[in-house]
Amino acid sequence: MAQSISKTVLFEQAPIPRAVAQLAVPTILSSLVMVLYNLADTYFVGMLGNPVQNAAVTLAAPVLLAFNAVNNLFGVGSSSMMSRALGRKDYETVSRSSSFGFCCAVAFGLLFSLGCTVFWGPLMTLLGADSVTWEATAGYLYWTVTLGATPAILNVVMAYLVRAEGSALHASIGTMSGCLLNIVLDPIFILPWGLNLGAAGAGCATFLSNCVACIYFLVLLAVKRGRTYVCIDPRKFTLKKEIVVGVCGVGIPAAIQNLLNVTGMTILNNFTSAYGADAVAAMGITYKIYMVPMYISMGLSQGIMPLISYNYASGNIRRMKQTVWFAARAALTLIITVAVFYFIFPGFFVSLFMDNQIIIDYGSRFLHGFCLRLPFLCVDFLAVGVFQAVGMGREALVFAILRKVLLEIPALCILNWLFPLYGLAYAQFVAEVILSAAAVIVLARLFSRLSREKACA
Template sequence: MENKQELFEKAPVWKAYFIISLPVVFSMLVTLIYNMVDTFFVSGTQNADLVAGVSQCTPLFTLMLALGDIFGLGGSSIISRLFGQKDDATAKNVSGFCFYASIISGLIVTGLMFLFQTPILKMLGATDATVKYASQYYFFIAWGAPLIILSLTPSNIIRTEGLALQSMIASVAGSIVNIALDPLFIFTFKMGAGGAALATVMGYVLSDALLIYYILKKSTKLTVSVRHVKIKRQLATSVFLIGIPASLTNLMQSYNMTIINRYLIDYGSKAVAAMGIAIKVNMIIMMIMVGFAFGAQPLIGYSYGAKDNKRLQKIIRFDLLVEVGFSALAAVFIIIFAPHLIGFFMDDSVVVAYGTGMLRWFTLTTPFCGIVLVLTTCFIAMGKAVPSFVLSISRQGVIFTVVILITSACFGYDGIICAQPVADFLTAVVGIFMYAAARKGDQTLRRED
């Protein structure tokens, strides 16, 4: 354990930062590749109703990931601070509580999904043409809910002990199994939409098994034992108070895409298609940035818990340097090559024209997104529920909604595509003010060493 403790306490900031965060970045990229390949195999059925049925169940998958983040991110925030305070016994109990709480949550979700299957499918937009395929996908995803929700807990928690590489291996292995099983279940076994869902669940079976193995064999401070689940009510409440804001990011992303598409539909299907492509290209940059930001969270939480303000400030400054520097370079590249990137996905002059402008607007303000991500993960790592909640619902939620209402009314189409960049800037300003206020009032942040 000495080497791991050295990583958090004495290793050069740049070294500790990249050792912890790079595996997270790689996991994010693999997940992105998996999503694209999964979409490719589902689309390969050439059955529009099947593709639509699978797409209609996507919000359920997003919701499961959000539930998992409550225990994964909320738990890791508390555990990293407890490690910094040298309170390993309490940290172990928190890890046990989060592990089993996520399983129980998954079982509840499974029960509710089967109990209310018909109304849920109707709410998701299933029609007479798609309900057959949506139901097939729904069946396996419902059974797999405990596995999907559970995976987010150990994958985040083991990083608090420096096991970022192991977390990455489990995630990548699960994605590879999913990709390998997709064509087998969908085409060879002729399971269609159900096969796509079963392949996803089987990927999570492997990921969860590896994560549990790493906790049992590699970890010295964490647990999956049911004997270590009892924690004080205050700590349990803190898991939810920190985890819920952190989990809202996934939900806000879905909300954001829905609102943009509703505004763009008046300008035709090609505008909507162009936005979908622009968002996917921009997502590559964003997932790398998210990987760096959340990869640094255990380092921030540990230093904050240890009241090591000098190291804490160095980590935050380096995190900002990486996020802003990378996003600025990526933005320059994408702004220059935007037409080619959009054209790679769809060879349609109208779509390319629309998408080029959208993509350039999106990437123009990615450095501000970097600031927002760093400050959000700082608040999560420090256990500051209110500011983390505000930032989680602002950039793609509250602030974005207010901005698009105003800009679309004033500038029409141009107002729609510039709404997100404007929201990025405003959210960064809000985050900076909140961090300044937190630093002014927090003894740990103000302490001079």
């Protein structure tokens, strides 16, 4: 395969800055476009000037975040397995791992929709919806979850599968196509001059956009048949122990990490909802603003995972280490710059989404707390990406439990008690400072162990 030869050069010989840029930049761009489409929901719903509609999008966010549990289980798990198999030149495992990830993503997407629909009432209560926000939140969830869970999950998982063999550009184009369409459709479905559906319109636009992204990936794989190791043929699906353990060993800890994120976000929203719809809307807007640098960090860590996995499996530890250190320096420089601007001009960024002085005041104080954690979050994301890339699912799980169960959730309770409402924005900062220090220690020990093993081989 001519394509596999070019990808081998990228993984094994290209200069580190060029290899990282070729793999990570498209992933970061697609992540930023995903942020834009999340911001678009908030922005266009905010144009209605109705805090209840904006609060609905915020309250529904934990359910959409829960999609990432399935995305990570079969996307991160399968892509890590695929890249490591490519490093060993085990192409049969690559095909079977991708088929396993694809088929399971479809099945779990359908189960997710069914489960949320059956337990609709308890779910809405758990999210913090009340008599004021219930109808708007239900309208948004109908399109994004009841109808939209499967396409939302599937398009992300297929992007992971395509990216695993180095096709970061195609993965990003597929993701970005859906996101850009969502941005175009949002005002048409949400605003009074269009269909005037409010938050439900934002959900409908998201559903249609995810369907388009899925179609792009299905067409891409059909066109590239015979020139790619990514396989979505159900006939290649297998429950062989080495495939299931290899995928789930990385995917399950990654999924648990996201479920814990959902738990943390749900607790945050429930605490915030006690202060009214204005506070909920402000917290939602602030979180969306904060997502821009967060997704840059996430996109970088996901983008370099195939490069790390490949060189780890092929035994090129020196190149693997160079990749991580280069990515860390580049990411921290950018993230710290963004955090400084957020800290100095918080009111400006919040006012872009809703010209309401109460919400701007709330949001400015929230953003101060959120932006402090960004550099530490960047280090943590990069470390967890390395753990997932080399198959260290246990370490990734330990970090997830530390972040949410032992650090962030207790901090939310304590800080909300000490500093009502405003203390909530600083809970994640406390958690990430501790985790980033632990990440540096664990990474240093990993590289030291790999170097010793290489020297003894």
